[in-house]
Amino acid sequence: GxxxxxxxxxxxxxxxxxxKIECRSLDFQATTMFWYRQFPKKSLMLMATSNExxxxxxxxxxxxxxxxxxxxxLTLSTLTxxxxxxxxxxxxxxSARDVRDxxxxxxTFGSGTRLTVV
Amino acid sequence: AQKIxxxxxxxxxxxxxxxxxxCTYDTSDPxxxxxxxxxxxxxxxxxxxxxxxxxxQNATEGRYSLNFQKARKSANLVxxxxxxxxxxxxxxxxxxxxxxxxxxxxxxxxxQLKVEL
Numbered sequence: 001g002x003x004x005x006x007x008x009x010x011x012x013x014x015x016x017x018x019x020k021i022e023c024r025s026l027d028f029q030a031t032t033m034f035w036y037r038q039f040p041k042k043s044l045m046l047m048a049t050s051n052e053x054x055x056x057x058x059x060x061x062x063x064x065x066x067x068x069x070x071x072x073x074l075t076l077s078t079l080t081x082x083x084x085x086x087x088x089x090x091x092x093x094x095s096a097r098d099v100r101d102x103x104x105x106x107x108t109f110g111s112g113t114r115l116t117v118v
Numbered sequence: 119a120q121k122i123x124x125x126x127x128x129x130x131x132x133x134x135x136x137x138x139x140x141c142t143y144d145t146s147d148p149x150x151x152x153x154x155x156x157x158x159x160x161x162x163x164x165x166x167x168x169x170x171x172x173x174x175q176n177a178t179e180g181r182y183s184l185n186f187q188k189a190r191k192s193a194n195l196v197x198x199x200x201x202x203x204x205x206x207x208x209x210x211x212x213x214x215x216x217x218x219x220x221x222x223x224x225x226x227x228x229x230q231l232k233v234e235l
Contacts, residue, residue, distance in 0.1 A: 032220055034222065034223070041207075041228075041230070042227070042228075043209065043225045043226060043227045043228055044163075044209070044225045045225075046222055046223075046224070049216060049220065049222060051220075057216070057217075057218060091161060093161070093163065095163075095223070105151060105153070105168045105213070107153070107165070107223055108165075109155075109162065109163035110162075111160070111161060111162045112161040112162060112163075114161070
């Protein structure tokens, strides 16, 4: 079945630095990838939709300059948290769309990245 | 407005018993899809079951079944013969259109299930 690899699984960074999170589709090409943010014991909130070769579409209220998304190839999307602050600490999870995956109806999730900004 | 509503923040069930997790949704689109995911403490999202709006029969996947009541806009998950490993957060999600084309998943607030001996 479709596999999405997300790295790193955990990262601790200093306030003011930038952090890059990678999301790779391992055995399929993903024209669309999704980035979610999840606070503890809360729901997944869609941050942006990433389309290969074009600009990401951000949800209302998400700072485009803070959360930079790049989808340069059909198998890789990256989320860069720029000038991170403690309030950016959260669980970030990506999802990729494999239209061939009938079982999960195409939405495969990475294992998530727990970001802690100190 | 909340598109997906899960009214049970927490549920307890005894091992080997069945449990129903509630989910109601709101959409005016005749074509939609409903999903259930399990999220253990490790964080990954595990797909459990899918129900399409035009599907005539309720979806089943092993111990998971979906009680789909279209007129009431509800899509409750039934887990039969609960196991300790079923303890996790469960999310209901709906596929809805994205502005500009494509689809996205919108999630409910989740239900924390605890299976007890």
